[in-house]
Amino acid sequence: MKVSTSLNPGDQLPVLLERIERREKSARLRGILYALLPVALTVVVLSYAQSSVRNAQKQVDDLKTEASTYTSQIDTLKKNTEDYKTQSQSMQGNAENFKSQVTELQAQLAETQKSLSEAVSLSRAVRTIDYANAKELASRFPGSESLLLDILDLGRRRIKWKPGGQSVQEGFDSPSFAAHILRQKRATGIEVRPGESLSEAGRSLYDKLPPTTQPKTGDLVFYSAGYAMFYFADPRDGNFVLGMTPFGVTALKSDFAKPAGYRQVQWR
Amino acid sequence: MDMVARIKFLQSAIASQQITLRLLTTLAAILFLLGITMVILSFVSPGLILAETLKTVQTLGGIVIAASGFIPIFFSRRDRIVASRALLNSYQHRQVGGLSPDPKLDQYFDQYFDMVLGG
Numbered sequence: 001m002k003v004s005t006s007l008n009p010g011d012q013l014p015v016l017l018e019r020i021e022r023r024e025k026s027a028r029l030r031g032i033l034y035a036l037l038p039v040a041l042t043v044v045v046l047s048y049a050q051s052s053v054r055n056a057q058k059q060v061d062d063l064k065t066e067a068s069t070y071t072s073q074i075d076t077l078k079k080n081t082e083d084y085k086t087q088s089q090s091m092q093g094n095a096e097n098f099k100s101q102v103t104e105l106q107a108q109l110a111e112t113q114k115s116l117s118e119a120v121s122l123s124r125a126v127r128t129i130d131y132a133n134a135k136e137l138a139s140r141f142p143g144s145e146s147l148l149l150d151i152l153d154l155g156r157r158r159i160k161w162k163p164g165g166q167s168v169q170e171g172f173d174s175p176s177f178a179a180h181i182l183r184q185k186r187a188t189g190i191e192v193r194p195g196e197s198l199s200e201a202g203r204s205l206y207d208k209l210p211p212t213t214q215p216k217t218g219d220l221v222f223y224s225a226g227y228a229m230f231y232f233a234d235p236r237d238g239n240f241v242l243g244m245t246p247f248g249v250t251a252l253k254s255d256f257a258k259p260a261g262y263r264q265v266q267w268r
Numbered sequence: 269m270d271m272v273a274r275i276k277f278l279q280s281a282i283a284s285q286q287i288t289l290r291l292l293t294t295l296a297a298i299l300f301l302l303g304i305t306m307v308i309l310s311f312v313s314p315g316l317i318l319a320e321t322l323k324t325v326q327t328l329g330g331i332v333i334a335a336s337g338f339i340p341i342f343f344s345r346r347d348r349i350v351a352s353r354a355l356l357n358s359y360q361h362r363q364v365g366g367l368s369p370d371p372k373l374d375q376y377f378d379q380y381f382d383m384v385l386g387g
Contacts, residue, residue, distance in 0.1 A: 016277055032292075035337070
């Protein structure tokens with residue numbers, strides 16, 4: 001460019017200076033633009049990253065809240081499960097109790113049925129005793145009148161049937177009643193041991209007394225049902241046994257049940 | 269163009285170029301300091317500017333901004349100012365009689381003129 005040779009300094013200088021100024025401005029803008037371009041790109045990238053992180057953080061917070069809700073729900077369910085477990089265990093315990101109660105009731109029912117059937121069979125074998133003519137009856141058993149009269153006297157007093165009973169007031173079961181009579185009448189071979197109860201004594205009679213196959217009046221007859229009755233040989237109205245039954249002091253036909261054995265009693 | 273006009277032209281051109289140089293130098297310094305500050309903060313106090321998870325991104329961004337500070341330096345055209353000053357000094361010496369007239373000086377001026385105002 002040969003501008004310098006053709007230009008008149010007086011006319012050209014302001015124009016040249018203006019051109020210089022324009023070029024410098026352009027250079028400044030270019031420099032600023034080129035410098036700020038990567039800065040602007042960096043700012044955009046960083047802003048985008050920051051925005052993404054914020055969104056992700058928000059999502060994480062939402063998920064945390066959701067997780068917290070689920071955790072509390074799980075805790076509640078766990079607590080409910082524990083409660084149900086405890087209730088279930090309690091109900092199982094109750095069921096066991098009911099079961100044992102039912103078993104007990106069944107056993108009682110069976111016992112009652114057994115007692116009822118025994119009572120029915122006993123009632124068929126009852127021998128009615130005319131208490132007004134008790135002495136007449138006793139006269140048939142010479143040597144055992146007082147035994148019969150004493151038993152009948154206790155019968156008149158309506159002594160109750162009481163399994164394991166120990167006294168006249170309390171009542172007796174069949175063996176303990178027999179033991180009571182034997183002690184009262186001081187029969188031999190029935191020594192009272194210290195501390196031995198009447199029911200224990202009654203249970204031991206079968207072992208203590210001598211066995212016999214031909215029972216006489218005043219001997220004891222043991223039945224498999226647990227009865228221990230005094231034997232009376234009555235040739236007129238038939239042999240009978242007298243002792244404590246669930247009906248009280250009762251006379252029964254001697255063959256009301258199959259005897260388990262006879263035991264001889266030595267009266268004084 | 270006579271020598272006085274050339275001296276005046278050179279003085280004006282140098283003044284304008286110096287403004288450009290100062291502007292771009294200031295911009296370079298600002299960008300460099302800004303970038304370095306971002307890098308340092310990413311290590312010293314992550315999470316202050318951007319989220320803590322973007323620590324590495326902040327470091328890289330700071331490096332990019334600091335590096336951008338060098339771009340205005342490349343566009344500052346300090347060589348032109350040096351050339352303008354050399355020419356101005358030569359013309360001023362000639363004006364006061366310190367240098368004998370040299371046609372090569374005018375030739376340099378024409379080349380400079382082409383460089384400054386040319387394409």
